Amino acid sequence: FNLLAHPEVIVERGTDKYAAKAMVVTGGERDRVFARQVALRPQFGEYQQKTRRTIPVVELKRIG
Template identity: 45%
Template sequence: MSDADSINARTIAEFRANHGQVGGSFAGVPLLLLHTVGARSGAQRINPVMYLPDRERYLVFASKAGSDRNPDWYHNLLAHPDVQIEVGDEILTVHASVLERDERDAAFAEQASRYPGFAGYQNKTERIIPVIALTPTGVPGASTPSPSA
C-alpha cells in the first residue's frame, strides 16, 4: 500500500467513525467520501475529497495539490459519472458533471477565498483545475457505507 493509500484508508476510517469529521489537514473542512469505478480497471475506489456546498450540489476540485495531472478520480468520474458519495452519515447517489468555464471560475474563486491553498494549487500548474458538480439523483444510496477503502 502506498503512502497516499495508507493516508486515505486512515482518513476514511476516521470519517466513518466520527460521522464525517476528521482531524489533521482536513480538520474543520467540508469533506466527503467519493466512490468511483476505475476508468480502466473497473475497480471500486474511495477518495476523501474537500467540497464546496452549492445549493443541492457538492462541488469538488480536481486539484491534486497543483500537480500537472488530474487526479485518477477525475478520470474515473468522466468514464462513470453516476456514483455515490458519503457526506456525514448519509450516502447519496449523484451524477458528476464538469462545470463550464464561467461557472467553474466563479466556483474556484469562492473555494480559493475560503481555502487560499487552492489559489496556490492553480498557480503551480498550467492546467485549468476542473471543478465537478455532484448532483444528487434522488436514487437511494446503500444503507451503510462499505467497510472497504
C-alpha cells in the first residue's frame, strides 16, 4: 500500500480506530522527528548511514 498514492488511511492502535491522512514531513521538522526516532531505535540511524536516499518520515494526522 502506497501512502503517497493513497494518503487517507484508517489507523488502529489498541482499541482506538480513526481516519487519518498521511503527510510526508520535510526539512528541519523531518530532521527533528527522525532524530527522536533514532534515539528510540538506533537501527534507523544505522540504516540511514547505509543508504544514499533520505529515509522519509510520514506523519498520520487524524481527520474527521
